[in-house]
Amino acid sequence: MNLDPVIQGFIDEAGDLLSDFEAALLELEGDPGNSETLNRIFRCAHTIKGNSAMLGMDGVAGFTHVLEDLLDKLRKRELGLTPPLMNTLLRSLDALKELLNDAKQGKFIDHAWHEELLRDFRSFAACDDVTRADIEPQSPAPPIAAETLYEIYFSPPAEVMRRGLDPLQFLQALADKGEFLQVTPDLSRIPPLAEMKVENCYLAWTIWHSSKHSKRELEGCFEFIGDPASVTIEALSFDDGQSESRTQASAPATNNGKVESRNSKPEVLEGGSIRVAIDKVDKLINLVGELVITQSIIAQVVANYSAEKHEILAEAVAQMDRHARDLHERVLTVRMIPIKTLFSRFPRLVRDLAAAVDKQVALDILGEETELDKTVIEKIGDPLTHLIRNAIDHGIEPVEDREAAGKPASGTIRIEAYQQGGNIHIDIADDGKGLDRDKIVAKAIQNGLVSADQPLTDEEVQGLIFRPGFSTAAKVTELSGRGVGMDVVKRNVETLGGSITIQSEPRKGTRFRIKLPLTLAIMDGQALQVGEQIYILPLVAITESICPTRGSVHRLTSGAEVIMIRDKALPLLRLHRIFGVRPKSEDPTQGLVVIVEYEGRQAALFVDELLAQQQVVIKSLESNFSKVDGVAGATILGDGRVALILDVPGLVLLSKTPPRSETAEPRYKTTLEESNNAMVQ
């Protein structure tokens, strides 16, 4: 029996259980008497323990076992939930996560904290020392060689059948463990017919049984009777005591053998898995069904084709097209998971951070059902965590300051996720003191980011905090002073194809808004033609396209070109020069310029022509070829040709670097032929 899927399933399930555990624990802090919450916590630990033990994860099982004992005491009110106990429980959660992670990779590491936590548990619960052996499965002891003659008297309780038990099954079990020499029924319990109840068992038996098994093993046959008085087993031969001791001696040996084979079993489960709601899968299956139907229609029409069937064919193809598109969209949703999986980490984070800086912070979470690409969820965790850290450390004021300002003592951080158009927005807002404009400007001047006499709009000031090497914290605090700045947050968000904006009002609070694409795998693009080549520009980056008028293009003394559009000078980038292709015309008035925007900075791209808008599937260039500035990836067009997808932030950056003279080599000698080859490989 291959257990790998079960183990993978368990790891997923345990992850959910731990989140629930954590959430319940935090709830409990606010409402210590809630017995339903206590039960929930207990059940989580209980399930993890049972399953991990069955799957041979001894480290996890042993740990949870002790934890469960403690929780049981809590549940039975033998123990009160004190703050130190709360902390220990929370720490044990972290420990469990780590243990599960280890177990996933098939190892068991004896972490130092492990012992320490177990000691804590015991001191809280004063519970007994639990040895690993406690959770070992009871393996049946091997039969011993010598036959023993037993006399067994079995009188099942009258109600035995009402528990779904058949008395004969016990005799059968016994028969499997040796040989019946004689069976004598005992009819003495049978009452007069008038008093007899059909559902009662009145029979009993005396059995002479010859067996190689020990008395204890034979008693095991009657285990489910659950009443020792119903069965007596007596050894008639004299070597009973000896066989007992032999059984005992051989048992540990098998146990050890077993432990070893169990430990070597779990394999590394890399690659990760994703859980998909059944209705999503059903819809996919439906669509595939539709596709198969249209495909067979087409096959049929084509097999006996005649001109008058053209219409049917065209209709079927159109239908198939629709289904294929639908299917494409739906398949992409398979990768989408609720952001809850990420948000559920935050209550704990906020609690711990607030306690560390001695502030009161409440957390509001909204829209946790919002779905996002799994990869995005995995990668957005760190930036969000950083923003929350910042909000608690810099945003929310200490209690005295808040009260002095007439605000409630407890600050609030509100995290909200929602979908808007083709984007997911995540807002992180606090009701703290807001950004301190003067402090930011002073710091920026000190760090040489801006000059003292430069007039700055609010937006520009707020943008400063995203600049590398910027930190206003007067002192490096325990929370934020980790050398990671907002610039890293910003970069991480942008790597995901998203953007981050900030809105802050003094004394009212700060709100960060992260805008993320729904998925990383597909985007709306605008096809552009330059010479023989086609490029794709992300539609979201385009503000407008215009035909330049004569005289609107100017060359600066530096060699750079700018184009005047409505009295604004925008850097002009000739795509043909960047990519080294021969354009239809070198004259901007003979082509088009596409204005792209990135972070409020605009640039004009000179192209030959605009083609259709289309959805494109992004293929990474880096995995097949190499990273090229100004190129985000590639895609395959409907006719099988490869088109490069332009990277707008990269292009805007290019526009800022010193330009080359016109006679210079193209920036990239890379021809599309080369990348074509690379993609084919």
Next chain:
Amino acid sequence: MTKTALIVDDSTTMRRMIGLTLREAGFAVLEGANGKEGLGQLDAAPVDIIVTDVHMPLMDGLSMVQAVRQRQDHRFTPILILTTEKSDDMKQRGKQAGASGWIVKPFNPRQLHEVVCRLLRMPCAPSGETPTL
């Protein structure tokens, strides 16, 4: 004839594991994630044996066992409870509720298979290699 087993456990892993074991032994398997769902499944098909966990949300295993025994059609259906408590206490409580027997977690699939066969008085497939866990 194919026998049907009802597995009631709030843990997917456990249901999967038991399901896998019993399906391999030729059973049809129904599942429920708690006592309520378990009871609901009884109406779905004739059930020959029930394997249930004790600690579950909404309705625990013992309450479910009691409710099952109230039904005319399941007064004599074998019911196995899964328990991690090794103490006699839980076994006695299970017995009082009307459970036929119990299996202490962690168990090995072979053990479960044997116990189920025994309760149903079916021949247990010849003991092949014991799956390692």
